């Protein structure tokens with residue numbers, strides 16, 4: 001997907017974003033903050049800051065955070081959280097001087113970029129100490145994706161049967177992130193959160209029922225509602241147990257990404 005398409009989707013999703021995405025656990029934020037402090041970081045540029053879901057708690061933990069995003073819609077919600085420094089711009093051309101920040105940070109953004117290595121390289125240019133990215137683990141021992149996305153797959157199947165173009169495979173951002181990490185291995189990977197949790201299989205349906213998902217944005221509300229209701233019936237009150245793992249990848253400066261992006 002091009003940046004233009006991604007941004008158009010996030011503009012539309014932005015009003016429902018916070019209500020439909022799980023917040024990062026305080027324990028994950030604390031551990032991430034600890035890692036950043038240990039690396040000598042106090043000023044951060046968060047690229048793809050979105051609604052400030054992570055920037056706000058980092059600010060509250062004493063970091064000087066500047067947030068950049070290409071979506072005006074997402075930025076308007078970040079503004080509502082009183083983030084003092086927000087900038088509209090592209091991950092590929094950051095409007096800052098070389099070494100303007102201690103660190104750059106990507107949280108659940110890399111998988112959305114069509115040229116992630118180029119964005120990492122640009123982030124490296126404005127960072128004095130390193131570039132960090134919060135990502136899913138390189139390998140998922142409990143196969144979180146398979147079960148977690150079962151309800152979503154039911155909705156996709158129903159919609160595809162009705163002629164709406166749906167992805168044949170959508171197991172979340174993990175696969176794309178793993179590919180990026182393999183092409184451009186970080187210097188360090190630190191697990192900042194690792195817990196086994198049990199949740200209703202129907203939980204992802206909340207996000208879908210509000211059409212806060214890019215594949216559903218152009219499908220009429222009543223069609224999505226019917227598909228979600230059918231999926232809810234099919235999964236019933238079953239639960240799934242999964243391991244939630246958040247990992248902080250760190251590329252130290254000087255950062256030299258491979259030439260091919």
Ligand SMILES: C[S@@+](CC[C@H](N)C(=O)[O-])C[C@H]1O[C@@H](n2cnc3c(N)ncnc32)[C@H](O)[C@@H]1O
Nearest residue numbers: 003010048049050053069070071074090091107
């Ligand atoms: C999944 S959201 C993550 C937001 C935030 N980091 C969080 O964890 O809640 C991805 C964000 O990246 C932004 N984004 C995607 N492509 C971008 C690009 N090329 N330049 C700047 N921002 C971009 C989107 O607009 C969106 O706000």
